[in-house]
Amino acid sequence: MKRTIPLVICLIFGIVMMVQFFIPHPVSVALYNLSNDWVRNVSAFALVLGVGSLVMYHIEKMRRRRQGWYYSIVALVAAAVTTVVGLGWGVKQGSPLQNIIFSNLMVPLNASMFAILAFYMASAAYRAFRARTKESALLLIAAFIVMLGMVPIGNTIWHKLPEVAEWVLSVPNMAAKRAILFGVALGAIATSLKIILGIERGWLGGSKS
Amino acid sequence: MKFFQYLLKLDRRIIYIVMGVLVMYPLIKPLGLGVTSGPRAKALFDAVDQLPAGKTILVAVDFDPASMPELYPMLAAVMRHAFAKNLKVLLCGLWVTGVGLADRAATEIPPEYGKKYGEDIVYLGWKSGVDAVLLGMGENIKSVYPVDYYGKSLDSLPMMRSVQRLRDIPMVVAISAGTPGYQDWLLYAQARYGSRVGAGVTAVSAADAYPYLQSGQLTGLLAGMKGGAEYEVLVQKAGYSKAYMPAVAAMDSQSLAHVVIMLLVIIGNIAYFVTRRKGA
Numbered sequence: 001m002k003r004t005i006p007l008v009i010c011l012i013f014g015i016v017m018m019v020q021f022f023i024p025h026p027v028s029v030a031l032y033n034l035s036n037d038w039v040r041n042v043s044a045f046a047l048v049l050g051v052g053s054l055v056m057y058h059i060e061k062m063r064r065r066r067q068g069w070y071y072s073i074v075a076l077v078a079a080a081v082t083t084v085v086g087l088g089w090g091v092k093q094g095s096p097l098q099n100i101i102f103s104n105l106m107v108p109l110n111a112s113m114f115a116i117l118a119f120y121m122a123s124a125a126y127r128a129f130r131a132r133t134k135e136s137a138l139l140l141i142a143a144f145i146v147m148l149g150m151v152p153i154g155n156t157i158w159h160k161l162p163e164v165a166e167w168v169l170s171v172p173n174m175a176a177k178r179a180i181l182f183g184v185a186l187g188a189i190a191t192s193l194k195i196i197l198g199i200e201r202g203w204l205g206g207s208k209s
Numbered sequence: 210m211k212f213f214q215y216l217l218k219l220d221r222r223i224i225y226i227v228m229g230v231l232v233m234y235p236l237i238k239p240l241g242l243g244v245t246s247g248p249r250a251k252a253l254f255d256a257v258d259q260l261p262a263g264k265t266i267l268v269a270v271d272f273d274p275a276s277m278p279e280l281y282p283m284l285a286a287v288m289r290h291a292f293a294k295n296l297k298v299l300l301c302g303l304w305v306t307g308v309g310l311a312d313r314a315a316t317e318i319p320p321e322y323g324k325k326y327g328e329d330i331v332y333l334g335w336k337s338g339v340d341a342v343l344l345g346m347g348e349n350i351k352s353v354y355p356v357d358y359y360g361k362s363l364d365s366l367p368m369m370r371s372v373q374r375l376r377d378i379p380m381v382v383a384i385s386a387g388t389p390g391y392q393d394w395l396l397y398a399q400a401r402y403g404s405r406v407g408a409g410v411t412a413v414s415a416a417d418a419y420p421y422l423q424s425g426q427l428t429g430l431l432a433g434m435k436g437g438a439e440y441e442v443l444v445q446k447a448g449y450s451k452a453y454m455p456a457v458a459a460m461d462s463q464s465l466a467h468v469v470i471m472l473l474v475i476i477g478n479i480a481y482f483v484t485r486r487k488g489a
Contacts, residue, residue, distance in 0.1 A: 033348055036341045040353070043338035092359060093312055102309040110274035110306075118466055122228045123221045126473040130481055140478075144471055150412060150435050152242035153464035162247065174419045181420055 007198045014196030054079065142168050210487050216480035224473065231469050235461030242464055244457050249422065250439035253382070253407040253429025257287065258447070260380060262295035265371070267378045267404070269394060270314070272386035273306035276411055280384050282437035282456035283409035284314050286444050287382050292322035292329065293449035297368050299378065301333035301354075303342070303389040308335045312358065321452065327366040334358030339389040343397040347375045375402040380428075384409040391418065395426050409436060434459055 017035065020028045058072035082101055089095045131137035148154035149165020194200035246254075257266065268287055272280045291298050298319075300311045315332040324330055333354045336342045345353035350373060351363045363369045372378060381398045383391035383406060391408035399406040405428045410418055412433025421427040431440055437456035444450045 029348070033345070033352065036345045036348075037352075039341035040336065040338040040345065043341065047337065091308075093316060098309055098312070103313075106306070107274040107277065107309070111277055114275035115278070118232065119225045119228050122466075122470050122473055123224045125470050126219070126224055126477045129474045129477065131478055140474065144474075147467045147471060150433065151464040151467050152244050152435075152438075152460050153468060155245055156242055162245075166247070169416055169419055170423065173416050174423060177417060178420045 003201070003204055006204060007201070011196055011198060014192075051079070142172070210484070213480040213483045213487075216476060217484060228466065228469055231465045232462045235465055236458070239458065240461040240464070242461055244435070244438045244442050244460055246439040246443050249430040249432065250436055250443060251429070253431060254290070254440060254443045254447075256380060256405060256407060256428045257290055257296070257382070258294060260294065260296055263297070264380075265297040265299055265368070265378050266291050266380040266382060267299045267301065267375075267398070269381065269383040269385070269391075270300060270302040270307045270311035271304050271383060271390040272310070272411075273304055274310065276386035277310060278455075278459070279411050279434050279437070280386060280409060281310060281314075282434070282454070283431050283440060284310075284384050285318060285452070286437060286440040286450075286454075286456075287384070287409070288314060288318045289321070289450040289452060290440075290444045290447075292319065292324050293444070293447075297328075297372075298330045299333065299368075299372060300330065302335050303339050303393065304386070305335050305337075308358070315358075321450075327361070328368055331363075331366050331368050332358045339393055340397075343375075343393060344401075347397055347402045349374055375404055378404050380404060381406045382409065383407070384431075385414075386411050387414065391427070392421075395421060399426055407431075409440075434463055 013035070016031070020032050055076065058076050061072045062069045082097065085095075085101060086097045089097065091097050129140065131140050145161070145168055146165045148157065149162045149168075154161040154165065191200060195203060260266065266287075268284065268291075270284060288298055300315055302308060302311050311332055311334075315326070315330055319326065319330050326332075333350070334357065336353055342353055350369070354363060356362050357366065375381075375398050378398075381394050381404045383394040385391045385408060391406065391410065394406050394408075398404040406426065407429040408418055408421075408427055409431035410433070412435070415430070415432035415436075418427060418430050418432070422430055431437055434456050438454065438460050441450075441454040441457050445454065
């Protein structure tokens with residue numbers, strides 16, 4: 001029963017929402033709006049699950065003294081402080097959450113984490129990017145063209161370089177991307193149908209009962 | 210031979226120092242390489258530029274502070290362009306970590322053009338449930354956002370009287386660092402509700418956007434900091450803004466960073482092949 005009811009709800013709503021898309025009748029539109037309201041409300045509850053899962057994971061990690069367990073203290077304290085400050089003083093402009101936690105902590109920390117990628121990328125490219133085969137040599141040449149074409153120095157070196165980079169992105173890159181997109185789209189349709197028809201049941205979680 | 214072996218085992222800290230110095234130097238002493246605008250940025254600029262005064266554009270702030278240096282200049286440039294053209298700006302976001310960034314833009318940029326909150330700009334904030342939010346906005350924005358980010362009822366904001374649903378918005382500019390992002394706006398705002406969609410994306414995800422450009426689904430594209438710099442240049446050349454151009458200022462740094470990475474790859478390959486040949 002625990003599995004049958006969700007499967008039936010999934011089947012009914014999957015088919016109804018597919019059919020609804022093609023019927024612009026007021027009843028159909030009203031059903032559609034009602035479903036959207038429900039989806040928004042239900043998705044808000046995911047926050048509770050997310051917070052619960054985060055807290056349980058870190059408590060378990062600390063309890064078992066797994067590697068790096070002390071970072072879990074930082075994560076939990078940060079989550080608790082952010083929650084208390086947000087609930088206590090609000091989240092709007094001028095609040096401690098905005099001024100201190102977001103603008104003075106999160107923005108510089110997050111930007112710094114992303115910025116140091118440049119250093120890791122430089123080091124990794126130096127050690128790992130080798131033209132061992134014809135394919136990797138081609139990849140290397142294409143990467144060089146796009147890297148130079150995407151910055152002003154490329155134009156300074158040779159004024160046609162941005163155009164060549166644009167061609168690499170617009171022709172070979174796009175051909176490959178389009179093939180991937182078609183594959184992903186067909187896969188998404190097939191997976192959606194399998195979920196609606198109850199063939200794919202992984203989303204229910206747990207083992208077969 | 211020893212030299213090449215040394216190169217292969219080069220201390221990564223040397224690479225970090227070289228990279229750091231070459232990124233910082235142009236920020237202190239600009240090289241003045243200059244930025245020329247490409248066709249993708251020009252297409253987005255023209256699409257915004259051709260909108261009649263009084264129309265509303267939706268600017269989606271779908272990025273977090275990690276991508277702020279790359280994407281915030283685009284957001285600022287697009288908003289400056291819109292205000293200079295007397296367009297109204299509706300801000301919202303699909304990333305919860307981006308709410309503060311949109312708030313900053315909504316607070317800092319409108320006063321440059323004497324624009325008032327509620328009349329020329331409204332910031333809706335963030336709501337959970339990407340698909341449901343976009344579909345809901347397609348039918349009735351007020352049903353998803355009864356109040357704006359600052360808690361004011363949308364009914365009390367004059368700008369929102371003419372903007373009821375996505376169909377009332379001719380242009381969406383989605384500035385995205387990933388998912389959810391411009392693809393979601395394409396899926397709903399463009400395909401279902403007929404708004405034109407332009408995108409600003411990080412350089413690493415620019416290649417993913419090209420198929421949507423060729424199909425005509427994306428009106429224009431700002432790719433990475435270069436895209437932001439191109440838009441800043443277009444806005445200044447048209448006389449719409451005299452503000453500092455952070456993306457243009459950063460382009461010299463980015464140019465040198467790219468050159469350094471390329472040189473490192475070349476040196477690494479030379480050292481690798483020389484030592485391999487000698488070894489064989």
